[in-house]
Amino acid sequence: MFETVTPPEPDKIIRLMGMFAADPRADKVDLGVGVYRSPEGKTPVMAAVKAAERAIWERQETKGYVALTGDPGFLDAMRRLVLGDAVPAARVAGAGTPGGTGAVRQVLETVRRLRPDATVWISDPTWPNHPAIIDHLGQARRTYRYYDAATGGIDRDGMMADLAGVAAGDVILLHGCCHNPTGGDLTRGDWEAVAGLCQRTGAIPFVDMAYQGFGAGLEADAEGVRVLAAALPEVLIAASCSKNFGLYRERVGAVLIVTGEGRAQAAAQGVLAGMNRQNFAFPPDHGARVVQDILSDDALGAMWREELEGMRRVMEGNRAALAAALREATGSDRFGFLGAHRGMFSLIGASPAQVETLRETHGIYLVGDGRMNVAGLTAAAIPRVARAVAEVLA
Structure with missing residues (x-):
């Protein structure tokens, strides 16, 4: 059945994940895959989720x-x-x-x-x-x-x-x-x-x-x-x-x-x-x-809302810090819109060729259309990312 089948093109984001995993550089930065990362660069299990799972494990008597x-x-x-x-x-x-x-x-x-x-x-x-x-x-x-x-x-x-x-x-x-x-x-x-x-x-x-x-x-x-x-x-x-x-x-x-x-x-x-x-x-x-x-559950709900608000503030802070770093690196407010956007993603206006340069030369991974996951940034990475973006998109 499969002898003459041409497999479909791999999903671009899945392919990017594989390229990132294979990159040996210690300072590589993944700004492509759409997951939240803490300031330490981890995708955590929320404390409210752990507590709920523990309670479910204790009381659940069937998987029917x-x-x-x-x-x-x-x-x-x-x-x-x-x-x-x-x-x-x-x-x-x-x-x-x-x-x-x-x-x-x-x-x-x-x-x-x-x-x-x-x-x-x-x-x-x-x-x-x-x-x-x-x-x-x-x-x-x-x-x-x-x-x-x-x-x-x-x-x-x-x-x-x-x-x-x-x-x-x-x-x-x-x-x-x-x-x-x-x-x-x-x-x-x-x-x-x-x-x-x-x-x-x-x-x-x-x-x-x-x-x-x-x-x-x-x-x-x-x-x-x-x-x-x-x-x-x-x-x-x-x-x-x-x-x-x-x-x-x-x-x-x-x-x-x-x-x-x-x-x-x-x-x-x-x-x-x-x-x-x-x-x-x-x-x-x-x-x-x-x-x-x-x-x-009131207690679990309050815990979750506090954690979620903390995550939101991290992304908001990343946006503000990156916009400021790019303002300093470019001498302009060209990327000021990043601070006004919401959520995980923004388009930085990079062409596919510029995205490739950011990846190959600087170890900074974006999706091909120039989409950046600001939740993938850390305080240590922001200055380097800003310098690289300013250089490549000059």
Whole structure:
């Protein structure tokens, strides 16, 4: 079966991980892979997670199946975390998934099944797996302008001009916060404008919430999705716990669908259960159980929120320090936008050739489009990274 098959190109980030691992230089810096690192350069297990796992280990007496959509307690906890009191619980259907990527896949497969003629609109640029999954599913897609490379900000006029072309039933994919790869986030006014556009056109927003808590804080980061949920009859949401709970390898994700109460909610819940059954049957439970326990326990929840806020401040500090170091190295505020961005990622405006030079000459690893993971920086590395970027991008 495989004798004449040409294997697909390796994922660029996975390939970058292999190149970094094989690099013998002691001072190499990984700013490509999207994981949080402490000031010591480690990806820690959060103390709240350890405490929850310990309690689960002590009391858990079975590894039997839970439900096709996962534990209802986990889904309710995720609803409260993401949506707050923006909509009644009776309007929300939910399902656990293998990570945020699994949630994105389930949402898009649901759209393909129920709205096969819909076009999925994605920002330019976006997370590479968005178009990859859409294309794999054979869905139509279009892009809308988002990033203004000249200013490091958002091209709001271009975005709204492009989205004026959406049709009823089309899906607009939006990053809930900490836009990947640009770091440029929508304001409340922008979210309200998107909500108004969806009201006028009948388009359906799909919010990918991968980094809640990494931007301006847990509540502030959820403002946009809550604006949409309160204003519109339907909102599709993919949520991930990989980053904000540090549960990368546990694959904890959830689909939340805001729809009408009663028959519509029951139908959405049934569709999600059926989609899970066809794709992977029962979602992983261990990581979801950890999240559920943390969000349902006052002491664990307070511990987690304090840790998460500390992580957010580290990234915020890295941004400020790098922007200052680049200001000193370049004698200009060319990279000042880095300090205003949110979350783990920013585009530094490097070409693929410049990215290669940074890697080969300086041991600094970025994704080919110039995306930098600021969470990969340390205080010791920032001055050297700034000098190298200033030299290569001069």
